[in-house]
Amino acid sequence: MLTRTPRGSSNKNHLLVRGITLWRCIADDFEQMILVGKYDNGERLPAESEIAARYGVNRHTVRRAIAELGARGLVRTERGSGTFVKTDKLDYRIGQRTRFSEIVAAAGHEAEGRLQGHRLEPASEDIAGRLGLKPGDAVVRLEIVRASDRVPISIATTWLDGQRFCEAAKIFRRVRSITRMLEHYGISTYRRKWTRIGATFTDAVDAGRLRLSVHRPVLVVESLDVSPTDEPILTTRGRFAADRVALIVES
Amino acid sequence: MLTRTPRGSSNKNHLLVRGITLWRCIADDFEQMILVGKYDNGERLPAESEIAARYGVNRHTVRRAIAELGARGLVRTERGSGTFVKTDKLDYRIGQRTRFSEIVAAAGHEAEGRLQGHRLEPASEDIAGRLGLKPGDAVVRLEIVRASDRVPISIATTWLDGQRFCEAAKIFRRVRSITRMLEHYGISTYRRKWTRIGATFTDAVDAGRLRLSVHRPVLVVESLDVSPTDEPILTTRGRFAADRVALIVES
DNA sequence: TCACTTGTCTATTGAACTAGACAACTTACC
DNA sequence: GGTAAGTTGTCTAGTTCAATAGACAAGTGA
Secondary structure: OOOOOOOOOOOOHHHOOOOEOHHHHHHHHHHHHHHOOOOOOOOEOOOHHHHHHHHOOOHHHHHHHHHHHHHOOOEEEEOOOEEEEOOOOEEEEEOOOOOHHHHHHHOOOOEEEEEEEEEEEEOOHHHHHHHOOOOOOEEEEEEEEEEEOOEEEEEEEEEEEOOOOOOHHHHHHHHOOHHHHHHOOOOOOOEEEEEEEEEEEOOHHHHHHHOOOOOOEEEEEEEEEEOOOOOEEEEEEEEEEOOOEEEEEOO | OOOOOOOOOOOOHHHOOOOEOHHHHHHHHHHHHHHHOOOOOOOEOOOHHHHHHHHOOOHHHHHHHHHHHHHOOOEEEEOOOEEEEOOOOEEEEEOOOOOHHHHHHHOOOOEEEEEEEEEEEEOOHHHHHHHOOOOOOEEEEEEEEEEEOOEEEEEEEEEEEOOOOOOHHHHHHHHOOHHHHHHOOOOOOOEEEEEEEEEEEOOHHHHHHHOOOOOOEEEEEEEEEEOOOOOEEEEEEEEEEOOOEEEEEOO
16 A cells, blocks of 8 residues: 655655645646746647556545646546646737726636735825826725626726725626626726736745746736716726736737 | 644644644754754753643653754753753864764764765766866765764765775775775775865755755855875765854964 | 753644555457 | 446445644743
8 A cells, every 4th residue: 555655655746745745746847837828829638547556546536636727727637538738828918998807708708806905005105197187195095806707807906096996896806897886886987098018927925826836927007987978987906817818009 | 631622722732734643743842942042052841741721732742842853953852850952063173084883972962874875986077187087987976964963964075086995885884984995995094184064954855864844054064184295085075064063273 | 040952742634655455448369 | 239348427335633622730920
């Protein structure tokens, strides 16, 4: 019988790390291989039983690892057929009409936005300037995690005028969409005025929220949405998992 | 009763990572704090019960984390008194007479050398040149992990003339010291001829063997030891945990 | 002596991992 | 169309490890 032998000569020893579960080690191993291109997009992974044999572990352990890869959005599993690498990115087109749920739905996926936190705070100079307020004026701050087919795509901070949209969090939690939330305030249409794009890497916190490893690339997107009459409505600062999204700007 | 609540509001949630044990997260957290200097050398850590309360975990879990920190050589625990940060480094003086066990013993610690692997191989051009052999000549290669008070200090590869020292591995395993191993060959004295020092970072393999995190600094030390009559005896390539050792060269 | 610290013990619960079996599905081949 | 081989999905069962809970021993220091 195979048992965990800390100093033995088992063939899975090379990835046994104290305090880290086996399935996590195997998942990280495969993530690494996929990210460096040892498996192409659409390529089939070895069968679960073969992976199990290769690492010298039980098939259930491999299944747990593959489930993790699925949660990270790296693979898609088809019963009877196999597990396939999925490294194609969601095309996120940035234009005047930029709506997360519409982009995801158009790509044939299921959109989801979850409010992770909110508060009323005084506007910084930067935020006040964007929204046409005075520094220190109350603004509503929303922290939203967006996912496509349960895979986290971005985490975004959204600021709105605190007087006009003081119920924003409560409404968003119910309708689960910025567009529908704004409809409650009688705003049926709005457009993107500008978008600033930068890049950085995940820290431990972002990595957890986006289900990424640390030090993975992140697109930092700041934007301002305005009404048809050019009144500022909301401004955001989002972090997109660059492994899962490509921003497209047409000009 | 406190249970692991994946989406609850427990105060330990901020460090719960799927597939990584709690004690490991806490140990990594403290390592980070110690390395960044939030605790000075010799400073006492909070009591186990206080740490447990702070993270919202059981004291046993904290004890497991502290045991890990001890294994990494970051702290020393004294019964009845407390756990103290230990970030002072072993002074490893490089001179003509450089012997690991003597250095460690002189510092009041217990030296240990463990042979992790060995083989007979053809000498590379570099190694042959150092030992005064022809490329392709047989050399004995030893992989040795050295520790001070059970804390790994270095991993070293040592090459010797394969003809003259063909029993080197067997003897080393018994006497557990290069110096005593050479005595079996009638070599009672030898001296360091040259030492080359470089630096790099731990990869996953080195990190495991040295009980370090990945991307910690490593001193790369190559050297040649010769007999009193300048005959090459052995050459080494060692990797020292820079968090635990400082090399001292006097001139 | 007393308060506080680490060390050790027992017991319990849930997660991780192993083992084996079989169902459900896909694909290729006859 | 049917079959067989190969794949993922699900179930039961058992062992080991992680974490909790509580109690008490043993040591430190004022």
